[in-house]
Amino acid sequence: MKNKNTIIKSSVFGLLLCGLLMYFFISNKSANYSDITILNSNCPPGFMLNENNECVSKNFYQQYDSPNNKGVGGLQTGLPKVRDGFTPQEIDLGRYLFFDPVLSGDGTMSCATCHVPDKGFSDGLATSIGKNNKKLDRGAPTLWNVGYLNRLFWDGRATSLEEQLEGPLFSEVEMANTPENLLSTLNNIDNYRQLFAEAYPERGKKEAIKLNEVFTALAAFQSSLVSLNSRYDRYAHGFHEALNSKEIEGMNVFRSFVARCAECHTPPLFTNQQLAVIGTPEPDGLPLDPGAEIPFNDKTLRGAFKVPSLRNIEKTAPYMHSGKFATLREAVQFYTDGRGHAVPDNENLIIHWHIWEPQLSDYEMDRLVDFLKTLTDESFTPKIPEKLPSGLKVSI
């Protein structure tokens, strides 16, 4: 009797325990691996799906030619060559990866940690915060229109999106991952295995995720971040009522040979994609950033940085490579304060010839700021995923 009781009791208890364990195990699993819907089969805005399932860039600037095919010129000039031709699935997979902190070594940082959609795909900080809250040396550049750029990083050391993204992914002070760890992490997430198989159908479904697939998908998503429908663009395409008189005044100061902004920040991208030494000051306490001197191993490039695009510049304060200027007005002021005025005494920089003494009036600088704000367009901002394949929370 007693024995029977104990057996029943213990088996009930055991069953309960098993059930509980199973319950926890399963609910845990579902917390980690909720099903993700299949990848988007439509291209993002700004791209058309062709018969090969590729997203091809489409915008009004394709109505125009560009001098020597360099994608620089005036109002009605074609853009530089863009990275396109990715599949909708690759782009959408890239979107999940971009927002997923599982890509970092400790699962705390995603690309979007420093490239926040509603902060102009930058982070609002003078210089970004890396692993363990470490303050880094440079600001996060915007990712808008990054598919048009042939040089990446402030110092221009990378020439492709794939080459660029290895930097933050595997930098010990940023996302601090390793290629091996990244692959084993992703390959241990069934959701990702499924999504990669869907994005890369030409390979076997059971095959492991490869590094170049991760890189390509991230590059695909980044190159889909297009901003070409600002009020300025409406003016450029012929609708002159798009800008008010103050903004037009600002545009004329911008492209005049007095201020010379457009000489380096050349339309339609608002960068001529060159390196330039302009001699901006560092925030207090920071030593002079040698910039492109290091990767190019060239002393004449000391203090040189990539000319950044000015599209959506209103959204990406503070300004310059280390965020010295809090506002657009301060950034504009720098150029009229005189050639080399902020270069430390012990430095002998080869300042770019367009940095001179334009002697802009306060009125002109205010108008410049008015104009710069007409370059804002976030109409094609992608959606932040509600759920991530890793089950982690989106970290922004």
Place this chain on the structure above:
Amino acid sequence: MKSALLKIIGGILLLAIGVYLGKTFLSSSTSETVPIPSTLKYRNVGLSSDTTQVAQKEGFTGNIIEVKKGGSIQEAVKAANPGDLIRVFPGTYSENVYIDKDNISLQGVVVKGEWPTLDGKKEINDAFLYSGNGILIENFKIINYKGNGVMGQAGNNFIIRNNWIIDTGVYGIFPQYGKNGLIEHNVLSKIADAAIYVGMCDNVDVLHNEVFDNVAGIEIENSRHCLVENNYAHNNTGGLLAFVTPGLPIKTTFDVIFRNNFVVNNNHENFGAPGSTVAGIPPGTGILIMAADDVIIENNIITGNDNTGITIVDLATGAPKANDPNSEGNPDRVVILDNIMFDNGNNPTGEIKAIMLTQMDTKGPDIFAYGGGTGSTIRDKNKYRTFGLGDYGVAQITDTKNITTFMLDAPVPPRSVSEHELGELTYYGVCAGCHAFGTRLIGVDTKIIKAIYHNNPQGIVDYITNPLNLREDYPEMPPQDYLSEEAKMAVAQYILKMTN
């Protein structure tokens, strides 16, 4: 006494009446008889020796808009449509005229020596700033600007001629990023950089201009296929220049001809802005070739330039700058044909002087070459006093008679897109932000739009221009009235043909 007085008065009266009648009936009335030149034609100089064959740019199709003293040139530009001619009468206009339209002609009307004058009062940046194609600017006096007299930011098929430009800041005439242009019969002085500056352009003729008292007379920079002919460059710091400047998106200068110019007494002190490329030009430089390739110097009269007649240098020697890995800094394949050169080098600068002293010579040379570069040639080295031409071979050509112009036979056509393409660009470049075919994004499924407006593209056009919110469960669509009428109709047609 009285009658004599009357006679005199009568005589004076008769005289006055005569003068009045004569003035009224016999004098030429001013503005009415000013012929409207066919502004949209230009003469191809030297096309052949016995004809003045005319190259048609484009038929003159538009209206004439007149700007009189006290009026505004910019207002006329605002009112103008492609093909229109704006005629500006004498007066002083302190304006920054910007032209963001195609095929606009601006023509000053000079009356009895009175010029329509744009005066920047040293406060305004640029007199004319254009971005459109097919812009013509002629017969203006332009003075006292801070930036430029005429500046082009892109814009092909430009004509800038018969202008009188004094002290307009950095440059006098500055087309940038343009293809197929003509700069002729302008007179420019007191410009702090280059009077005529062809920057990152292709196929430009610079003919019959006078440039004096400037830092640089005529400068061809990062440009290809340029003919600089029959110009009079005197008393500048440097007369004629062909450069490659590093760190710019378009990186080459080649196929440039300096022909039949007077390059005389270019000994002006250098008043260029510190840091500018021209600030390093030594006074007394006739022609300066820096890093440019395939430059031909032919039949010029090059005299009285106190430093050198022709200087050919690489970038590292001429104007050291931050390196550009994609820019090649040596002048290659320079060709010097016959030129008249004497009386150059009478007062060489320190550097040249020191170099010449090593040759036991106190004068600067006619031709001075220094630094890198290969493949350069000269027709008759023995005619001139030279330095550094040791590896120059004998020129393979004797003249460039076969080249009459570098301008194109016909205007660069605008890129044309078909209606279907325009519809595609509009749909994916704009509409796709909110609409997709077969799914709901922010706005209504394009498939539904297509069904509603079956055979009614105008209905879509009307809605785009002035949307009415017909659906409670959708946000209101902002008007897309900034789209051109062509784009609206093209996208309407495109949507009606969509299948996926």
